[in-house]
Amino acid sequence: MTGMITLADVTKAFGAKQVLKGVDLNIEKGQSVVVIGGSGSGKSVMLKSILGLLKPDSGTIHVDGTQTVGLSRRDRAQIDANIGMLFQNGALFDSLPVWRNVAFRGLQDNTLDMDAARDIAVTSLSQVGLGPELLDVFPAALSGGMQKRVGLARAIASKPDVIFFDEPTTGLDPIMTDVINHLIRDCVRELGATTLTITHDMTSVRAIADKTALLYQGRIIWQGATDELEQSDDPFLNQFINGLAHGPIDVEGQTVEATVTSGA
Amino acid sequence: MQAIATIGSFFLGFFFQTGLLTLFIVRAVKALVTPPVYARLIGQQIMRIGYYSLPVVALTSFFTGGALAIQIYYGGNQFNSEAIVSSIVALGITRELGPVLGGLMVAGRVSAAIAAEIGTMRVTEQIDALTTLSTDPFKYLVAPRVIAATLCMPVLALVADIIGVMGGFVVGTQSFGFNAAIYVQQTVNFLQPDDVISGLIKAAVFGFIIAIMGCYHGYHSKGGAQGVGRATTNAVVASSILILAANYLMTSLLFSA
Numbered sequence: 001m002t003g004m005i006t007l008a009d010v011t012k013a014f015g016a017k018q019v020l021k022g023v024d025l026n027i028e029k030g031q032s033v034v035v036i037g038g039s040g041s042g043k044s045v046m047l048k049s050i051l052g053l054l055k056p057d058s059g060t061i062h063v064d065g066t067q068t069v070g071l072s073r074r075d076r077a078q079i080d081a082n083i084g085m086l087f088q089n090g091a092l093f094d095s096l097p098v099w100r101n102v103a104f105r106g107l108q109d110n111t112l113d114m115d116a117a118r119d120i121a122v123t124s125l126s127q128v129g130l131g132p133e134l135l136d137v138f139p140a141a142l143s144g145g146m147q148k149r150v151g152l153a154r155a156i157a158s159k160p161d162v163i164f165f166d167e168p169t170t171g172l173d174p175i176m177t178d179v180i181n182h183l184i185r186d187c188v189r190e191l192g193a194t195t196l197t198i199t200h201d202m203t204s205v206r207a208i209a210d211k212t213a214l215l216y217q218g219r220i221i222w223q224g225a226t227d228e229l230e231q232s233d234d235p236f237l238n239q240f241i242n243g244l245a246h247g248p249i250d251v252e253g254q255t256v257e258a259t260v261t262s263g264a
Numbered sequence: 265m266q267a268i269a270t271i272g273s274f275f276l277g278f279f280f281q282t283g284l285l286t287l288f289i290v291r292a293v294k295a296l297v298t299p300p301v302y303a304r305l306i307g308q309q310i311m312r313i314g315y316y317s318l319p320v321v322a323l324t325s326f327f328t329g330g331a332l333a334i335q336i337y338y339g340g341n342q343f344n345s346e347a348i349v350s351s352i353v354a355l356g357i358t359r360e361l362g363p364v365l366g367g368l369m370v371a372g373r374v375s376a377a378i379a380a381e382i383g384t385m386r387v388t389e390q391i392d393a394l395t396t397l398s399t400d401p402f403k404y405l406v407a408p409r410v411i412a413a414t415l416c417m418p419v420l421a422l423v424a425d426i427i428g429v430m431g432g433f434v435v436g437t438q439s440f441g442f443n444a445a446i447y448v449q450q451t452v453n454f455l456q457p458d459d460v461i462s463g464l465i466k467a468a469v470f471g472f473i474i475a476i477m478g479c480y481h482g483y484h485s486k487g488g489a490q491g492v493g494r495a496t497t498n499a500v501v502a503s504s505i506l507i508l509a510a511n512y513l514m515t516s517l518l519f520s521a
Contacts, residue, residue: 048392051392051395051396052395053392053395053396073400077398077400078398080395080396080397080398081398083396085393085396087389087392087393088389089388089389091388091389091390091392091393092390092393093385093390093393093394094384094385094390104397104399105397105398105399108397108398108399108404109398154397
């Protein structure tokens with residue numbers, strides 16, 4: 001397997017606050033990787049750096065062999081054409097009906113006419129368990145779970161090679177969480193896509209991840225196969241996956257220095 | 265020492281914002297002149313910015329024209345110059361009050377709406393979503409609004425001119441007993457094309473300011489609902505002040521020769 005997404009020594013600061021302190025991560029082609037970490041650990045900043053929404057201060061990010069840091073907008077758009085993204089709250093466009101949201105990319109780059117766009121929307125919606133009756137509904141009329149599903153349909157509509165999921169189950173009830181996890185797993189398996197998910201929901205981790213990485217204080221301090229999570233003796237990982245208030249992770253100030261470890 | 269730090273911080277913030285706004289305008293102008301052009305979105309914005317602003321601009325200019333006629337009549341009365349009402353109303357409305365008051369009303373209505381809409385898109389990650397879908401937010405969001413506002417404002421100013429003069433006509437003929445035919449004749453004779461054209465040029469600039477300020481404050485909003493509220497207020501305040509400042513500058517340039 002070859003590295004589809006590779007981060008090497010990526011740093012990012014906002015003013016005096018150093019959020020990423022040298023992130024190293026390699027995601028193989030076709031692999032489903034989940035990055036876990038507490039609030040403020042730098043997960044979203046890392047994801048936005050990979051997506052080109054933030055520019056890292058230093059380090060390199062390769063997507064499918066192309067160094068993406070510092071790319072021009074036009075070159076970046078070519079990389080993005082092969083990427084799908086499910087945002088935390090769906091980020092559906094309020095002013096557009098569901099079908100235009102789902103087929104947005106094809107309509108913008110003129111690869112789809114109106115009829116083909118509606119057909120793509122019907123197909124993508126069916127893949128996430130939604131019917132064609134939603135095509136002309138506006139996002140404001142959908143529940144949170146349905147918005148996530150439409151967001152997932154939009155992410156997979158162009159059949160991308162890489163899909164990112166930002167906290168895909170946050171704010172959902174346990175049943176809808178399971179539904180979304182299964183949809184992600186099934187869609188990814190069907191497409192054969194490489195995926196990176198950031199979350200702090202351990203149910204999602206166990207359901208969708210081949211490999212898991214723990215981000216703490218701006219560094220990946222543990223990474224390994226998801227099967228090895230429970231066997232690891234890393235105190236930081238153990239505290240996080242078991243949801244313990246006491247341990248090396250200082251919940252208030254998060255000041256304890258961690259050493260980098262990995263699974264077998 | 266604290267005072268120096270405060271002053272330094274103020275100037276740093278001022279220069280940072282000025283630089284940010286300059287870069288925003290450069291990127292927006294570049295988006296205006298490079299493809300793709302979203303004709304459907306421009307059409308939508310022309311309806312929202314132009315068509316739906318007609319009532320508020322028309323009402324404002326009608327009452328302003330009427331009030332202007334009253335002021336000029338009683339002011340001129342002291343010098344036995346009541347006859348100048350029609351010409352001064354026409355001049356005041358077309359050169360200044362039509363475009364400026366129209367601009368301020370549209371600033372309140374449109375700049376706020378643009379900032380709120382784009383600000384909400386920012387805090388709900390819709391702008392990030394646009395970028396990840398290979399769509400430039402400046403071309404998709406900013407350019408259609410700037411084009412629509414710059415095109416619509418001269419039309420709105422022309423409507424304001426006509427209805428403002430009509431307001432003066434109604435007051436002049438109904439309250440002060442002016443002969444209707446003579447009032448119209450004096451207005452037409454006195455008014456020069458340059459008076460109207462200068463107002464329309466000003467209005468186009470005001471339209472650009474209104475859309476840019478709305479987009480800029482919305483695009484850079486942060487901090488949830490409170491941030492969107494702040495962006496909306498800042499957009500209206502900034503566009504109103506800039507309209508008045510630009511009006512002074514353009515009046516100096518257009519009428520100093």
